[in-house]
Amino acid sequence: MEFSDVINNRVSTRSFLQKIVSDEDILYILECAQKAPSWMNKQCWRFIVIKKQNIIKEIAKTNIINRWLKQAPVIIVACADPKQSGYNNEIGYYIVDVAIAFEHLILAATNRDLGTCWIGGFDEKKIKEILEIPPRIKIVAMTPVGHSKEKESIGLKTRKKLIRSTKRKSLQEIIHWDKW
Numbered sequence: 001m002e003f004s005d006v007i008n009n010r011v012s013t014r015s016f017l018q019k020i021v022s023d024e025d026i027l028y029i030l031e032c033a034q035k036a037p038s039w040m041n042k043q044c045w046r047f048i049v050i051k052k053q054n055i056i057k058e059i060a061k062t063n064i065i066n067r068w069l070k071q072a073p074v075i076i077v078a079c080a081d082p083k084q085s086g087y088n089n090e091i092g093y094y095i096v097d098v099a100i101a102f103e104h105l106i107l108a109a110t111n112r113d114l115g116t117c118w119i120g121g122f123d124e125k126k127i128k129e130i131l132e133i134p135p136r137i138k139i140v141a142m143t144p145v146g147h148s149k150e151k152e153s154i155g156l157k158t159r160k161k162l163i164r165s166t167k168r169k170s171l172q173e174i175i176h177w178d179k180w
């Protein structure tokens with residue numbers, strides 16, 4: 001896919017076909033995450049790839065707004081070991097490191113025609129229990145990965161337009177030239 005097509009095609013996907021995601025695709029998107037920049041190249045990120053449907057269903061149950069995750073064929077949870085990153089200007093860089101890598105992963109998934117949705121609405125304590133994540137590790141985000149069903153459903157498209165805004169601010173609103 002052309003780079004601009006990857007950027008323009010990436011949308012949050014919340015409905016999936018019951019179609020297997022190949023391990024080759026999963027490894028490709030993780031390799032793309034692996035190539036992200038990080039604080040002193042410490043690569044504090046760790047990824048949990050969940051394919052077991054019983055675990056996916058347990059995760060979906062933990063947050064009412066993200067119940068739809070139950071039909072995801074795969075969920076990837078992006079974790080960080082904060083000790084393997086830095087802190088400056090009141091910014092914990094482990095969040096930045098993982099966020100960059102995870103966006104690489106999301107764009108790589110788009111490049112393979114796989115749908116994703118950045119998920120921040122999760123209960124960290126519950127997810128850590130389910131996935132047996134050690135106490136020192138933080139969960140930064142998660143995403144479903146799967147073949148999108150949304151292209152097929154006009155109803156879903158309309159609901160998305162009504163409920164979930166995808167409209168962007170204008171460039172004038174977000175850019176300052178030379179000084180603030």
Ligand SMILES: Cc1cc2nc3c(=O)[nH]c(=O)nc-3n(C[C@H](O)[C@H](O)[C@H](O)COP(=O)(O)O)c2cc1C
Nearest residue numbers: 010011012014066117118119120121122164165166
């Ligand atoms: C930090 C962050 C947290 C998000 N959390 C959720 C979430 O918990 N559930 C959800 O359905 N979408 C979530 N989203 C997706 C946004 O709603 C979505 O990116 C935004 O509406 C723009 O739509 P688009 O991704 O289709 O362009 C999250 C996105 C970000 C960046």
